[in-house]
Amino acid sequence: MKHYLNYVDGQWRDSPRQLVIMNPGTAEPYATIAQATTDDADLAMAAARRCVESGALTDVRPAQRTMWMLKAAEAIREITDEAAMVLCLENGKNFETAREEFVEAARYFEYYAGIADKIEGISVPLGKDYVDFTQYVPMGISVQIVPWNFPVSICARSLAPALAAGNAVVIKSPEISPLAMTLLIAAIEKAGFPQGAVNLLCGKGSEVGNHLVEHNDTNQIVFTGSVPTGQRILKAASQRATPSVMELGGKSAAIALADVDLENLIRSVKVGIFYNAGQVCSAMSRLLVHRSRFEEVKQAVVTMAQSLNIGSGETHAELTPVVSLDQQQRILAMVEQARQEGATVLTGGKAPELAGYFVEPTIIEATPSMSIAQEEVFGPVLVIMPFDDEDQAIDIANGTDFGLVAGVFGAGINQTLRIANRLRAGQVFINEWFAGGIETPFGGVGLSGFGREKGQEAIYSYVQTRNIAIRLSHHA
Ligand code: NAD
Numbered sequence: 001m002k003h004y005l006n007y008v009d010g011q012w013r014d015s016p017r018q019l020v021i022m023n024p025g026t027a028e029p030y031a032t033i034a035q036a037t038t039d040d041a042d043l044a045m046a047a048a049r050r051c052v053e054s055g056a057l058t059d060v061r062p063a064q065r066t067m068w069m070l071k072a073a074e075a076i077r078e079i080t081d082e083a084a085m086v087l088c089l090e091n092g093k094n095f096e097t098a099r100e101e102f103v104e105a106a107r108y109f110e111y112y113a114g115i116a117d118k119i120e121g122i123s124v125p126l127g128k129d130y131v132d133f134t135q136y137v138p139m140g141i142s143v144q145i146v147p148w149n150f151p152v153s154i155c156a157r158s159l160a161p162a163l164a165a166g167n168a169v170v171i172k173s174p175e176i177s178p179l180a181m182t183l184l185i186a187a188i189e190k191a192g193f194p195q196g197a198v199n200l201l202c203g204k205g206s207e208v209g210n211h212l213v214e215h216n217d218t219n220q221i222v223f224t225g226s227v228p229t230g231q232r233i234l235k236a237a238s239q240r241a242t243p244s245v246m247e248l249g250g251k252s253a254a255i256a257l258a259d260v261d262l263e264n265l266i267r268s269v270k271v272g273i274f275y276n277a278g279q280v281c282s283a284m285s286r287l288l289v290h291r292s293r294f295e296e297v298k299q300a301v302v303t304m305a306q307s308l309n310i311g312s313g314e315t316h317a318e319l320t321p322v323v324s325l326d327q328q329q330r331i332l333a334m335v336e337q338a339r340q341e342g343a344t345v346l347t348g349g350k351a352p353e354l355a356g357y358f359v360e361p362t363i364i365e366a367t368p369s370m371s372i373a374q375e376e377v378f379g380p381v382l383v384i385m386p387f388d389d390e391d392q393a394i395d396i397a398n399g400t401d402f403g404l405v406a407g408v409f410g411a412g413i414n415q416t417l418r419i420a421n422r423l424r425a426g427q428v429f430i431n432e433w434f435a436g437g438i439e440t441p442f443g444g445v446g447l448s449g450f451g452r453e454k455g456q457e458a459i460y461s462y463v464q465t466r467n468i469a470i471r472l473s474h475h476a
Contacts, residue, residue, distance in 0.1 A: 002032075004178070004182045007189070007200040009043060015040065023089050023312075024091065024323050024324065030179075031179055035203055035204070048170050049141060051168040051196030052168050058138060065163065066164075069113035071191035072188045079183055080102040082183075085098070086179050087151070087152060089314065090177050091151070091313070092321040092322065094313045094316060104153040115164055116163075121136055132469045134465050135465070135466045138166035140168070141167065142158070142167040142462065143170050145223045152180050155171060157438070158453065161459050162462045168197050171198070171199065172201055172203065175203070177323060178202040185198060220243050220462070221243075221245070222247075224247040226249055227249050245443075247443060247451070250376060250403075252425065253285075253286040253406055254287050254407035255393045255394075255397055256297055256409045257409060258290040258410075260289075262300055264432075271434060273381070275434075279378050285383065286382070287382055288386075289387070290393075297384075298346065301384060305348060312356055319358075331380075332359065335364070342370070346363040348380070348381075362381040363384060365384055374401075390415070394423065402444065403445035403447075404444040405426065406425040406429070407430070409430075424446065425444070441454055
């Protein structure tokens with residue numbers, strides 16, 4: 001089996017301990033990776049601090065960072081096909097989805113390369129006796145904790161703006177699916193960033209992750225992951241008032257209005273809940289349908305779910321396995337709980353007879369207060385519910401603790417926009433789920449977290465404002 005390493009202070013570093021990475025498509029071991037220790041984490045933090053103190057990232061003209069980032073993007077594009085296969089086999093995801101992650105990673109570097117030399121402050125008028133201006137200064141060391149569902153694109157999503165703004169970065173990869181991230185970092189290494197600017201550790205969240213967030217030298221935490229872990233990290237961050245970005249979970253709802261275009265809706269439902277086996281923070285996990293169209297939409301959604309071909313990622317299947325046995329068992333237990341609460345499983349709800357960690361495409365009719373309609377499943381499970389009027393649809397959509405994304409499907413701009421304006425979510429899609437891209441600010445409200453990634457706005461998550469006020473003397 002191939003063995004992968006951590007990247008600390010510009011060196012690839014092994015460890016006496018290792019983690020075995022499984023192939024979710026076959027439930028067999030695929031490769032091993034060095035399991036970082038807290039000592040490795042200390043070395044990475046010291047390297048990042050030396051990089052910050054040296055000024056190697058910040059004393060240069062910002063256009064130098066632009067050049068490094070463009071080179072990184074080019075190097076990422078070069079490895080895309082080969083590295084995507086590693087991601088596909090370690091994660092279970094479809095090969096095309098794995099490829100998209102690398103293409104997206106390259107795009108993040110290109111996009112923020114264009115911003116690195118445009119992070120401009122303002123001048124504040126204070127009358128003739130003063131000159132006043134603001135500067136956006138980097139945080140210092142950005143500690144970034146990455147989840148397993150889109151490890152490569154989420155890693156790049158935070159790493160690229162952090163580097164563009166001049167921060168050094170210590171990344172904690174997820175203990176499931178960390179391998180392709182090492183290939184991403186190996187490509188970025190070729191761009192020539194200063195030593196210590198980028199460090200990558202794969203270790204246990206409770207050990208290395210926790211050590212990094214509690215570290216005295218951490219200047220910022222960027223966390224993408226589950227709500228309970230985010231809450232633990234926020235408690236640790238409170239000790240030193242460490243600024244944090246929290247990208248947490250979701251229970252996002254699509255509202256299908258009475259005049260919805262059925263074909264377009266079903267296209268969005270298919271990608272909204274079955275893309276990446278539903279392991280998407282912004283998945284469409286609830287579908288609210290106007291009662292006049294409920295039976296028709298229900299039938300069409302069930303037919304679409306039953307038509308999906310199921311298989312491992314490298315077979316280009318439409319529905320791929322979930323990432324681990326634990327995840328598969330957790331999802332099936334949530335479906336069972338739904339049954340016990342009186343929900344109706346319209347299709348799916350079981351593991352098909354395949355070797356890997358599969359869950360059948362599952363559609364459940366439930367009521368808004370049932371746990372399956374309130375809690376994040378993070379799997380290929382859609383809850384469908386009817387509503388009678390606009391107010392009720394909005395109440396149900398806004399009626400969870402989360403608020404990551406939401407969607408409205410209908411013919412009229414007036415009604416869809418009126419509803420969009422009342423949805424409690426960081427992003428609202430009208431007539432296409434996942435509309436938007438790396439250019440559009442992304443993040444949650446409520447338990448979905450705070451701070452924004454993506455878009456120009458994300459750069460402000462990676463800087464702090466310093467105001468400089470100068471008192472002028474008018475003596476000659
Ligand atoms: P998780 O919270 O279990 O783990 C995320 C990361 O945190 C991993 O790297 C893990 O090792 C680390 N970690 C665990 N305990 C830690 C601790 N005490 N201190 C520091 N780090 C620790 O989440 P997951 O299962 O990997 O990912 C799935 C979750 O992530 C879902 O809830 C999903 O909605 C969310 N997610 C959110 C977004 C977003 O942008 N909002 C994107 C993807 C995933």
